[in-house]
Amino acid sequence: MPRKDYQQKLEDLQDDVLYMSEVVLERFRVGLEALEHKDDELARDVIEGDHEINELYLDLEQDCIDLLALQQPVASDLRFIAASFKIITDLERIGDLATNLGDYTLDASRDVFPDVDIQAIGDETLEMVEDAMIAYADREPEICFEIADRDDDIDTRCERASELVVRDLIETELEEHGETDDEDVEQFMQEVSRMLLTIRDLERVGDHAVNIAARTLYMVENDDALIY
Numbered sequence: 001m002p003r004k005d006y007q008q009k010l011e012d013l014q015d016d017v018l019y020m021s022e023v024v025l026e027r028f029r030v031g032l033e034a035l036e037h038k039d040d041e042l043a044r045d046v047i048e049g050d051h052e053i054n055e056l057y058l059d060l061e062q063d064c065i066d067l068l069a070l071q072q073p074v075a076s077d078l079r080f081i082a083a084s085f086k087i088i089t090d091l092e093r094i095g096d097l098a099t100n101l102g103d104y105t106l107d108a109s110r111d112v113f114p115d116v117d118i119q120a121i122g123d124e125t126l127e128m129v130e131d132a133m134i135a136y137a138d139r140e141p142e143i144c145f146e147i148a149d150r151d152d153d154i155d156t157r158c159e160r161a162s163e164l165v166v167r168d169l170i171e172t173e174l175e176e177h178g179e180t181d182d183e184d185v186e187q188f189m190q191e192v193s194r195m196l197l198t199i200r201d202l203e204r205v206g207d208h209a210v211n212i213a214a215r216t217l218y219m220v221e222n223d224d225a226l227i228y
Contacts, residue, residue: 020056021133024091031101032122043105053095083219090208097201128209136216144213154206
């Protein structure tokens with residue numbers, strides 16, 4: 001492969017990774033909206049859209065393999081290709097978490113617990129992913145460290161939200177419906193379980209944002225400080 005074509009393929013790979021991130025982030029936004037409004041139609045759109053994300057992932061995975069196989073990349077190019085491969089893996093996982101939101105929406109028999117601001121937590125994790133992709137696109141190592149710091153706040157917010165669900169909401173619901181039959185109690189407990197899973201999934205989106213930042217930092221500066 002001529003060197004000029006090779007460099008163009010590197011540029012195309014970056015463009016395609018950024019496009020995949022846009023598709024994934026939009027899917028997750030729609031998943032959050034579906035959950036907030038208990039919109040079954042939006043939920044189904046998110047679930048059905050997972051196929052497109054999987055196809056993008058497989059295509060980009062092959063592109064990375066081809067670049068490695070057809071050339072002998074210099075160190076900087078090798079780090080870029082390896083980072084891109086790891087990043088599309090994180091993006092694909094975020095797409096799976098978006099599908100989870102669609103499933104939770106379809107399974108829910110009541111609205112999201114009003115005392116837990118799922119939308120706010122979800123918006124923050126999505127902003128972290130957006131910023132991580134900006135760092136990747138613009139080779140900005142400073143942003144990578146900022147994302148890692150923000151993840152600590154997300155972890156704290158998710159922990160507090162989980163505690164609220166387990167402690168305050170369960171206690172309140174069971175006190176108010178102490179004479180409710182076992183079927184109603186079981187249904188409520190299923191809703192609590194889905195809420196805890198939702199919080200866990202949002203926390204994982206933040207973790208994936210950190211992973212993307214970590215690989216970007218390594219790609220740009222050969223610094224593995226954020227890889228763990």
